[in-house]
């Protein structure tokens with residue numbers, strides 16, 4: 001299976017090369033040149049397997065240049081070894097009006113672990129396969145969650161180092177502790193004096209600084225990124241849609257072959273796009289419901305065919321969905337049109353005017369698969385309270401956005417296919433908003449008190465990674481200015 005750019009100008013690559021490159025040189029995203037098909041027999045064959053074994057089989061359909069043994073090693077290191085606190089890795093639980101697919105049993109308690117545990121393994125295997133001997137330095141600017149998930153995924157992975165910049169004072173206390181207590185011989189965490197934009201633009205400038213990259217290259221170091229446009233972050237996410245379906249058949253919730261719906265809390269469009277790949281491969285999926293928060297650019301797009309990022313940006317209680325450019329949508333547009341020149345044109349318009357219009361015909365085609373709506377903070381909190389009261393189940397804010405939209409979809413369309421709400425974070429990660437929603441007092445309590453408050457109401461215990469923060473030693477205390485980030489990178493490289 002070969003990969004090429006959604007903008008058409010980057011040749012045909014093996015998956016290992018596409019994963020090492022991340023972004024295509026023409027600015028596009030790598031896509032597989034055809035989508036492998038799965039059938040009822042394939043799904044039935046997954047039923048007795050562990051999550052790791054299911055993952056290896058699904059990945060094998062896409063990463064055809066990796067051997068079966070290589071994939072087996074990658075998935076074992078990613079999901080095994082006690083890093084996940086649930087044997088099923090991504091379990092499905094049943095509530096009164098929907099099932100919930102829990103994707104937050106990994107080391108950092110958010111769904112990004114599903115991909116960021118595996119990407120580093122795919123990358124280091126790709127280095128070996130392609131004979132690249134340079135050290136890869138992963139640079140990340142983070143507003144909180146991605147940084148920690150990337151650190152956990154890349155720690156102690158051979159031939160790779162990771163450096164995370166976060167805005168000084170711009171992340172929560174728990175998020176800062178999660179990063180600054182990070183262990184691993186190949187990791188560095190540095191605070192940047194400034195806000196998230198300063199950290200992010202600083203990292204972008206380093207990526208595009210040719211002289212600096214040349215200097216790194218002389219020391220046999222090359223830069224790479226772990227963000228969600230990398231194919232190696234998307235392909236692991238296809239697995240849990242298929243695995244959830246297999247589990248629903250096995251526990252008798254649905255019959256083999258029966259179509260189901262998924263509702264996905266969406267930011268960068270990566271998670272829901274993986275669901276689209278699963279459907280295109282032949283998984284019996286009827287509708288993919290795209291749930292947004294007040295930054296509802298995707299809701300408008302799915303209703304009008306116009307993508308327009310020229311709008312106010314809102315800070316919500318679902319920070320991981322506070323996004324106005326959903327990069328992975330570019331892949332959907334390619335698969336729906338098969339036309340790289342048209343996609344390149346729209347992306348050009350997005351860059352220059354912040355807007356593009358796909359027209360009615362394509363919109364109709366997209367609406368056959370997708371439905372979109374959004375929930376504000378008040379509706380999100382009301383859902384957390386209602387789900388808690390009806391099921392004694394505590395869901396996080398992002399999951400509650402999806403739950404709200406899933407119910408609205410069912411009410412408005414009368415569609416009775418079984419609904420799976422994709423749950424992207426442990427409620428403990430967003431404990432303040434969750435406790436407020438279920439009516440608990442939070443004033444005067446610090447974040448560790450809040451963990452205990454929530455534990456008293458939740459059947460799931462406090463995740464070990466969060467509970468241990470109270471006593472873990474702080475390892476990383478460095479701070480730099482935006483204009484000294486390059487020096488910080490050089491110092492890190494020279495040190496090890």
Ligand SMILES: *Cc1c(COP(=O)(O)O)cnc(C)c1O
Nearest residue numbers: 266267268269270271320424425
């Ligand atoms: C990243 C994230 C999302 C959004 O996922 P996308 O793939 O960017 O659409 C939703 N919820 C949580 C908790 C996240 O961390």
